[in-house]
Amino acid sequence: MQLDLNNLPSDTTLLHRLVRDIAETVQHRDSEIERLQSIIKQLQRAQYGRRSERLDAGQLALGLEDLGVDVAAVEADQGSATAVPRPPNPRPKRKPLPEHLPREDVVLHVDCESCGCCGGPLHAIGESVSEMLDWVPAQLRVVRITRPKYACRTCNKVVQAAAPERPIAGGLATTALLAHVLVSKYCDHTPLYRQSQIFARHGVDLCRSTLAGWVGGACWWLEALHERLCKNVFASGHLFADDTPVPVLDPGRGRTKTGRLWVYVREQRPWSGPEPPAAVYLFEPDRRAQRPVSHLTQFKGVLHVDGYAGFEHLTSNGDVVLAACWAHTRRKFYEIVEATGSPVAAEALRRIGELYAIDARVRGKSPAYRLAERRSFSKPIVEALHSWLEAHLPRLPATSTLAEAIRYALSRWEGLTRFLQDGRIE
Incomplete structure (x- = not known):
């Protein structure tokens, strides 16, 4: 709104209307400024605050690792050069090593069983025990399966034990190796081409396509477990539901697209319920309301949800009651x-x-x-x-x-x- 301050109306009614219009405009602009400031603050917290996704905890820890290595190297160099004794620290700086780890005892005896001062015999009066954390490198091994053949001298019938079923038909991987590949890929975020390089350092040539075939075959076996878990979780009377965006490769376009990972959680510990905690994850390409409707066709009970309006479609037949968050x-x-x-x-x-x-x-x-x-x-x-x-x-x-x-x-x-x-x- 632009005003000609040198040519204001002299009518009181017009002036009152003008003031009201100005006040309404200022109020609208103040509200818009507040809204934009709120958005700016949210973006600042997303980038610099505790919930930042631009620099996650893993990336920060990686940078701190490099800094810690440099500091330790400098301290070690200074220690070897000056050899100044450190004051005793009454409190240990590190936690004790877990008790469940196996212990290997290494006993260091003195070189001579007689006193170097007077020549008298030595006898044990105690011992000092310290611990170091060791690493036993993983190793690949070949499991040879031998099935002897037996023949009957009377009727010439040949008998032999049946070959064990392999998780991947015609594949070389045991269940333990498949589990390692899956955990490395999905839990440790190690791509298959890097796993192929790691196996190569062990002297075993496993190309990425072979590993991909193993992953696909293992997922086929796990589908039955996933279906059983879904059936068990959706039979509960109280569930939590939510979804989160995940980047998904978009072949042919040279970029990623956004999919949705839906999760349904059973958590009865707050009210001492009988069922153990469980979670089911379902991937979908979008966030349309039909997704949770298709997931929860067999569910009846209370569903804890956020403010997503698509959950309202679940209440149409009266089997589902929504509890807001x-x-x-x-x-x-x-x-x-x-x-x-x-x-x-x-x-x-x-x-x-x-x-x-x-x-x-x-x-x-x-x-x-x-x-x-x-x-x-x-x-x-x-x-x-x-x-x-x-x-x-x-x-x-x-x-x-x-x-x-x-x-x-x-x-x-x-x-x-x-x-x-x-x-x-x-």
């Missing part, structure tokens, strides 16, 4: 406090923190006990928080980030308060 609600207020220092957002965090403290006190207890405690202590806090949020929402600019956070919480209030009806809900 307080952590996602809290995070929105936390980001506002970090970005703007809003006292209203800080107060919301304090009230949610009271709910967290009550739940921490009843974690591991029976569902009945948890429900009774929540209805006695958590319910008044939740009701007061709801009234407090509704009272503050009209006072805020509609487009502000704080108003968005409050609307996010109020629109999911039924799911957020589900834990007051079932002691098994987190």
Whole structure:
């Protein structure tokens, strides 16, 4: 809005309307500035904060490793040159080595059993024991399977033991070697071409295509286990659901595309449930609502979810009840406090923190006990928080980030308060 300050209207009504228009424009711009500042703060935390993905813990540890090596080399060089005795340290700097590791004893006796001073005989009065951590390098070996043949002299029938079934038909790899290749690839993030180079250093030529065939064959065997795990997990009455983006190779385009890894978790330890913890991962190329619907066709019960609207499709037949996540609600207020220092957002965090403290006190207890405690202590806090949020929402600019956070919480209030009806809900 541009104003000609030298030609303002003299009509009071027009001036009032002009002032209102200016105030509305300023309020809108202030809200937009606040929103953009919040986005900038989030990007700064993503790059420089604790949850940075630009420099992850592994990359930082790699840099610190190099620095530690250089420092140790300098200290060793100085120690060999000056040989200054260090003051005794009353506390050990390192943790003791784990007890489950095998021990190999190396006893160092003195060169002579008689005293070098007077020639008298020596007798044992004690010993000093220290430990060093050793590494036994992995080695490849060839398992030779011999099946003797036997023949009957009477009828000339030949008898021989059946050949054992191999995990990969016609393959050379034992189950132990397949497990090593899979763990190296998926847990240690060692690509197959690097594993091929490692095997070559052991004198065994295993090309990448051979290793890829082993991985594919092993995954075929694991599909049955995955299906069994899915059936077991989806038979539970309480699950947690979430998804995360993963980069996927896009052949022919020279780049990666974004897929989604969906996870469904069974966790009953907070309410002393009978089933052990378990997690099922399912890959999909996108985040469409039909993905969780297809995954959970056999599931009936309570599903703990975030604010993704696609989960709402699961409730159409009444078999699935959604419990909203307080952590996602809290995070929105936390980001506002970090970005703007809003006292209203800080107060919301304090009230949610009271709910967290009550739940921490009843974690591991029976569902009945948890429900009774929540209805006695958590319910008044939740009701007061709801009234407090509704009272503050009209006072805020509609487009502000704080108003968005409050609307996010109020629109999911039924799911957020589900834990007051079932002691098994987190």
